[in-house]
Amino acid sequence: MPSFDIVSEVNMAEVENAVQNVTREISTRYDFKGSNSSVEVKDEGLTVLADDELKLKQVHEILRGNLSKRGIEPGQLDYGKEEKASGMSVRQRITVKEGIDKETAKKVVKAIKAEKLKVQVAIQGEELRVSGKKRDDLQAAMQFVKNMGLDQPVQFKNFRD
Secondary structure, X not given: OOEEEEEOOOOHHHHHHHHHHHHHHHHHOHHHOOOOOEEEEEOOXXXXXXXXXXXXXXXXXXXXXXXXXXXXXXXXXXXXXXXEOOOOOEEEEEEEOOOOOHHHHHHHHHHHHHHXXXXXXXXXXXXXXXXXXXXXXXXXXXXXXXXXXXXXXOEEEXXXX
16 A cells, blocks of 8 residues: 655754854854854754844844755744843754644644545654555645645655555
């Protein structure tokens, strides 16, 4: 029986490469000259340190651009609260979302069932397994999920015939 998995994954090696590019760009940009702005990769997320909120927003722009060049969508990032650090500087924690959470998974299952596609959907931890009798039904389900407009980007893997 043909099937595929709906997952939400991030290649952390690409995130680290993007962060290195951001660090390099910050060190060469004129508007960051003499500032104490940095981005670090720490367990399942990023920590952004900037002199003020304006510089923090500029670092966000640079980070988003470098991540999108590396194939990581902005929806994968979950920005935490801005907190005051030493002096006038600002720190922000950014978590990288991986896996489909329960509410999103239930929403996708309910929407596919409401669409009356001829497929079965099973929640398996942080991914969804979609199976059906025909390949065309699975491709219709893929297209439907793409057009749902979910907050978190999803990928389709393990397509088996």
